[in-house]
Amino acid sequence: MNNFTRDVLELTEGKSGKKTVFQPRINWWHRVLKQTGKLPEKYRDMDFLDICRDLNISLRTYEYFNGCLDRNVYSSKIKYFRKITESVNRRDYFERWETPVGEIVRERSYTLNGNHIRKFPVSTPDDLKVLEYIFRATSLAWDQQLYDKNLKAVSDLGPPTIYFGRINIMTLFVDWMGFEAAVFAQYDYPEAIRNFVDAYNEYDDKAMTLIAECPVRIINYGDNIDANMASPQILEEFILPRYEERYKILKPAGKFIHSHWDGSIKNILHLAKQAHVDGFEAFTPFPQGDVTVEEIKEAIGDDIFLLDMLPMLAFMPDYDKEELCDLTHKIIELFSPKLILGVSDCISPNCDIERIRFVSDIVAKVNEENAKKKKEDTSCCLESATSTFHEFNFNHFNQSQGRK
Secondary structure (H helix, E strand, O other), X not given: OOOHHHHHHHHHOOOOOOOOEEOOOOHHHHHHHHHOOOOOHHHOOOOHHHXXXXXXOOOOOHHHXXXXXXXXXXXXXXXXXXXXXXXXXXXXXXXXXXXXXXXXXXXXXXXXXXEEEEEOOOOOHHHHHHHHHHHHOXXXXXXXXXXXXXXXXXXXXXXXXXXXXXXXXXXXXXHHOOHHHHHHHHHHOHHHHHHHHHHHHHXXXXXXXXXXXXXXXXXXXXXXXXXXXXXXXXXXXXXXXXXXXXXXXXXXXXXXXXXXXXXXXXXXXXXXXXXXXXEEEOOOEOOOOOEOHHHHHHHHOOOOEEEEEEEHHHHOOOOOHHHHHHHHHHHHHXXXXXXXXXXXXXXXXXXXXXXXXXXXXXXXXXXXXXXHHHHHHHHHHHHHHHHHHHHHHHHHHHHHOOOO
C-alpha cells in the first residue's frame, strides 16, 4: 500500500531518491459525471477517495484544505450581501459590497462545466476606490477544526495543500474588472490601479503571515499565469516583485511554494527562475501548450520542481496510447526526482479514466525498477566494501607476521 502523503513530502524535501508520484486531478471529471449519472459502473457507488485508491493515484488536496482559510473576514464597515438563484444545471450569484466610499455589484453564473462573470463589479476609478477600501478592511482566519477533520479524511492519499487566489493584477483581470477593461485602465487612470495594487499587497501580507503560521506545508499560488494575459512586462512590474515578498514570509516558515502557470508560457518561460518559488504547477507541453518538454527542461534546469506536465489531451480516447506511454517515460527521465507527475491541468469529463490507470501502472513499474536497481547498487557497494575490508585485514595480518 502506497503512502502518498509521506512520498510527496519526501519528494518536496529532496529525500525520495528516484521515486515518482502520480497525482492527477480528477475532481472535475468525477463531479460532472457523478451529477449527470455517467460515472463508469464500477465507480457509481464508490466514494471519491476510494476511486483515487482504486486508480492508485495521489490526491492534490486543495478541495479539502482551501476551506480552512477564510479569506474574507470583513470589517463591520463593509456590508456584504449575496443572493443565490438555482435552476437546472445552473446557479446564479448576485453579490453586493456596501462601504463608506460606495458600493459595487458582481453577477456570476456557475454550471457543471465552469463559471463566468456576467457583470464585473469594477469599471470606473470610483469603483476601484471601493475595491481598494474592501481589501484594506478585510482580514483572514484559520479553521483548525476543519483542518483536523479533513486531515483524517484524506489520510495517506496526499499531504495538506492549499492554493491562494490570484495575485494583485491577476485578480483585477479575472475577478473584478475583466482583462480588456483592466488593460485600458492601466493607461487611463494608472494612479487608481497603483493604489488598488498597494491595497491588495497589504492584504496579501496579512494572508501570507497567516499561511506561514498554519500547519499546511505545501502552498500554491493559484494565478493561472498565461503569457496571453500576463506578459513579461506585467510579470516584471506586478507579479514577480510580489512573489519575492511572499518568499521572504513563507520560506523561513519551511513552506514548499509553487505557482500555477499553464496554457501559453513560451514567451514568459525565461522568467521562471526569477519567480522565487520552489516549483511550478501545470506547465503545459505540446500538443496542448506552446512548448516542448525539452524547452521546459532547458529553461528551468535541475533546480526547479514541476507538478503535472502530461497534457490533458493525451487522456482523450482518440489520442495515441503509445505516445502517452513514451511521453510519460520522457517526462520522468527528464525531471525526476524534481517531479510530481500529473495532468496539466486536470482531467476533463470527456477523458478516458482508464488512461489514468494506464499511467499509474507505468509509474508503479518505473518505481519498482528503480527500487530494484537501488537495491542492486547497494548490494554491490556492500560487497565491494566487504571485499576491501577482508583484503585490508589479510594484508595487515601478513605484515604483522613479517610476510610479503
